[in-house]
Amino acid sequence: MLDKPNKFIKSEPVQIPEPKKWKRSEALKVAQKKYYEKNKKKLVEDQLKYNYDYVRKPHTCECGDTMKYSAKYLHLRSDRHKRRMENIEKGIPAGHQPCNSSYECVCGSKILHKNRTQHFKSAKHQKYLKSIVMPPRDNLCMIIEEPEETTPQIRIV
Numbered sequence: 001m002l003d004k005p006n007k008f009i010k011s012e013p014v015q016i017p018e019p020k021k022w023k024r025s026e027a028l029k030v031a032q033k034k035y036y037e038k039n040k041k042k043l044v045e046d047q048l049k050y051n052y053d054y055v056r057k058p059h060t061c062e063c064g065d066t067m068k069y070s071a072k073y074l075h076l077r078s079d080r081h082k083r084r085m086e087n088i089e090k091g092i093p094a095g096h097q098p099c100n101s102s103y104e105c106v107c108g109s110k111i112l113h114k115n116r117t118q119h120f121k122s123a124k125h126q127k128y129l130k131s132i133v134m135p136p137r138d139n140l141c142m143i144i145e146e147p148e149e150t151t152p153q154i155r156i157v
């Protein structure tokens with residue numbers, strides 16, 4: 001039966017909240033509408049061009065970071081911006097990070113800034129680095145040679 005309704009598709013309408021409207025006087029509304037209708041095409045084009053150019057403009061934040069305008073909103077709310085502003089207030093270089101602050105390394109470990117160099121030598125980090133250079137693939141045959149030297153060599157055939 002083709003006409004049988006599909007029970008997997010729900011036909012409930014999606015509720016979209018109405019945007020809040022500015023309160024405008026009737027005369028202003030009429031005037032604005034008239035102006036808009038008259039210049040509609042140009043206004044839309046101008047707005048689009050303005051938006052397009054604007055978000056791509058480079059912006060230098062007061063913390064010294066450079067970004068595109070489109071990234072400004074998120075940057076101003078970021079921890080990075082807050083930290084840089086605090087540093088500037090203290091009179092220390094904006095990029096300074098306290099030794100005991102932690103961050104997530106590319107290998108997935110949470111590490112302290114002061115332990116960075118030590119961490120880079122760690123087994124987990126080294127393993128990660130090797131995994132990028134040589135992704136494990138089933139169709140690869142690996143031969144581990146035992147050469148004259150003491151250091152073993154790995155060759156991929």
Ligand SMILES: [Zn+2]
Pocket residue numbers: 061062063064065075076081084
């Ligand atoms: Zn900033």
Ligand SMILES: [Zn+2]
Pocket residue numbers: 105106107108109119120124125128
């Ligand atoms: Zn790491």
